[in-house]
Amino acid sequence: MPDASVLAPVDVAAFDAKLAASRAASRVLATATTQQKDAALEAIAASIETAADRIVPANDLDLANGRENGLSQGLLDRLRLDETRLISLAAAVREVVGLTDPVGESVRGRALPNGLRIDQVRVPLGVVGAIYEARPNVTVDIAALALKSGNAAVLRGGSAAENTNRVLVELLQDAVESAGLPRGSVQTVDEFGRDGARALMRARGAVDVLIPRGSAGLIETVVTESTVPVIETGAGVVHVFLDESADESWAVDIVHNAKVQRPSVCNALETLLVHEAAADRLLAPVLGRLRQAGVTIHGDDAVRARFADAVPADDEDWATEYMSLDLAVRVVRDIDEAMDHIRTYSTHHTESIITNDLRNAERFLAEVDSAVVMVNASTRFTDGGEFGFGAEVGISTQKLHARGPMGLPELTSTKWLVRGSGQSRA
Amino acid sequence: MPDASVLAPVDVAAFDAKLAASRAASRVLATATTQQKDAALEAIAASIETAADRIVPANDLDLANGRENGLSQGLLDRLRLDETRLISLAAAVREVVGLTDPVGESVRGRALPNGLRIDQVRVPLGVVGAIYEARPNVTVDIAALALKSGNAAVLRGGSAAENTNRVLVELLQDAVESAGLPRGSVQTVDEFGRDGARALMRARGAVDVLIPRGSAGLIETVVTESTVPVIETGAGVVHVFLDESADESWAVDIVHNAKVQRPSVCNALETLLVHEAAADRLLAPVLGRLRQAGVTIHGDDAVRARFADAVPADDEDWATEYMSLDLAVRVVRDIDEAMDHIRTYSTHHTESIITNDLRNAERFLAEVDSAVVMVNASTRFTDGGEFGFGAEVGISTQKLHARGPMGLPELTSTKWLVRGSGQSRA
Secondary structure, three states: OOOHHHOOHHHHHHHHHHHHHHHHHHHHHHOOOHHHHHHHHHHHHHHHHHOHHHHHHHHHHHHHHHHHOOOOHHHHHHHOOOHHHHHHHHHHHHHHHHOOOOOOOEEEEEEOOOOOEEEEEEEEOOEEEEEEOOOHHHHHHHHHHHHHOOOEEEEEOOHHHHHHHHHHHHHHHHHHHHOOOOHHHEEEOHHHHHHHHHHHHOOEOOEOEEEEEOOHHHHHHHHHHOOOOEOOEOOOOEEEEEOOOOOHHHHHHHHHHHHHOOOOOOOOEEEEEEEHHHHHHHHHHHHHHHHHOOOEEEEOHHHHHHOOOOEEOOHHHHOOOOOOOEEEEEEEOOHHHHHHHHHHHOOOOEEEEEOOOHHHHHHHHHHOOOOEEEEEEOHHHOOOOOOOOOOOOOEEOOOOOOOEEOOHHHHEEEEEEEEEEEEOOO | OOOHHHOOHHHHHHHHHHHHHHHHHHHHHHOOOHHHHHHHHHHHHHHHHHOHHHHHHHHHHHHHHHHHOOOOHHHHHHHOOOHHHHHHHHHHHHHHHHOOOOOOOEEEEEEOOOOOEEEEEEEEOOEEEEEEOOOHHHHHHHHHHHHHOOOEEEEEOOHHHHHHHHHHHHHHHHHHHHOOOOHHHEEEOHHHHHHHHHHHHOOEOOEOEEEEEOOHHHHHHHHHHOOOOEOOEOOOOEEEEEOOOOOHHHHHHHHHHHHHOOOOOOOOEEEEEEEHHHHHHHHHHHHHHHHHOOOEEEEOHHHHHHOOOOEEOOHHHHOOOOOOOEEEEEEEOOHHHHHHHHHHHOOOOEEEEEOOOHHHHHHHHHHOOOOEEEEEEOHHHOOOOOOOOOOOOOEEOOOOOOOEEOOHHHHEEEEEEEEEEEEOOO
16 A cells, blocks of 8 residues: 555545555456457547547646746647547557457466366456656557556656646546446546655555656656556667678668657667778768768767767767767777677667678677667667557566567466366375 | 665675676576586586585584574574485476576567568576575575576575575586586675675666565565565465365365465465355364364354364454464355455465356456466465476566466566568658
């Protein structure tokens, strides 16, 4: 149960009651059929489409408050839910309907010599908590994914989107109730403010897993302070290594795609490493193409010897997730120095080698310790949708439970079912 | 890196150096072949058999200190490593040689429409930390399992076994070195005392997972204080429910086996629930057999109406893991009341229903939220060995990453390998 010290006494009771309702709902959801859950998801999609007249004004209020509080244009854009975005949001919910329900799936099973039949099957985690920042679409995305995988969701969506989220959660609750499932299946603790987020982090036993989504600072806080198990999604200091034998057109296209296509996301390229024997051949076309796209190059001495206008790069550049049209570039002696660099600075998200050398490709795949390791492909492919998982829960950069793009199975646990006929242990 | 505040400055450097050696070793182990790892395990087994003249005197010293410090007979027994036990310990290591190496196993994989080939394969976790109490056999068990699954092990074994563990770790290091693997594959931080345990809990990034094994207090401390991800192994307030239709001989045998065969372990029965319509038929034979075995019955009013000498049971009994020849017994109205009771008091380890009613069997399997749920079988079967996993890492009572008996696959993470031919994202 939550740590009383972080909430006022009057709030402790209200908070506990909410989590108790989540637990009760999770029990119903755990044995709900796929048909029931899909019906609730259809009701949610329909409700988002038809309730624009309630959602948009609430969102306008949040946007007005955001402007007053000096939110950046980028944040205001992420906060905005207009009619077009509501239609895509409803479509995303319907996509979840189309995904395979992981609950009940057999993971492994066998008959033991004594006749016991043991089966490991997927079950929901139970109550899934999410702490995120002002992106109201995440409210619907996570609720939909949690529902499909049989989990109750408890959401803390950030004060900047409070009005939008309040309306969305009411709509979600009405929709799941209309499909015969408990309103407690989706709840928000936004009304408790920051204290609610902290209480969620201490709600060990009441919340089964906590997923932080957002800035590095938010994730670090949740990881450090939470006594509830956390799935860390996160930062990507992503590398591409151009090996000596890299194909020039692949190198140019992949580096451009990885850096430029969407620089603000975690699978975008941040540091390019180039084999010194390929530097003369590849740096000009690769960096030339990037500069046409407006990319600022931060280079080491070897890079600046060729591109005098590159910004000098230092240790801080190697460790930075720019999330912008900036790229750190370093010339390395060989694949070993490239992998040493990656070992030192990588956040273990995604790294790719561009090579035609089989031995180096296999060494890179085997030795680089990241969630996703690629040969001759753009790092932008590290994505639940691209991997065929449908909607996106997040990309786990931790090693326990889930690693890389998270699909619905990653929102489940397992349970062993043992069927006997009177067996006792010898 | 470890939190400097918990160690003296001189120790911080030594501690950091140890963990750096573990990380370096983990890189070698990650790509070691099964043959190399098995050769190291064979060397360990041989060394344990031949070095009794070094291990036993160190163990005698720990035993003498333990007696002086008033350790209980039970703890002294767990601390003891005599020649017979060393032979079984070596045999346990050889069993690990026989287990399938999980590293490299394909979990899932496919070709994407754009021609990318994606494969999720098992990889070692990296550096596995273990904190446990005075059981020197755990030092060897965990080192062997970690080694087979390609992980470096960092051990904190408790001051009561310090001399035994020091010798064991030296032997383990000599053995892995003789097989061409790094000494850093197995290390102890016992020399840092309690501070070493605390530093291990803060070594986020340097240690990939921490496994506490031991008392509920130890586990609680690790779970609460650790910033390193933890796999909680643990307490078992284990239930058997005798349904109305339970076969009498199955009920008698299974309850006796679950309670009496080894009462001090986590899968032993602690609370028996009996359907009121079966109480007259079953309580006499079931409890009669237990009393012959010396079990003390703690009963509710309905039990005490039949067995006047039963100790009155209260809420505390329902919540207690006795780990002794004591059993709490309660008569319930029906399966719903039985499952309510389990929901309230279970530690989500193992529960079993004895029944001939198919609907109730399936409801129990579906609705009881525990790591292992059984029909007509003794709870003592919740065990890695019994499940065919070979040696025992522990039984996870958490929902993330591992649930129930942990085998070698539970000591691994996964990694996505992506093989392309120049693909960029559209």
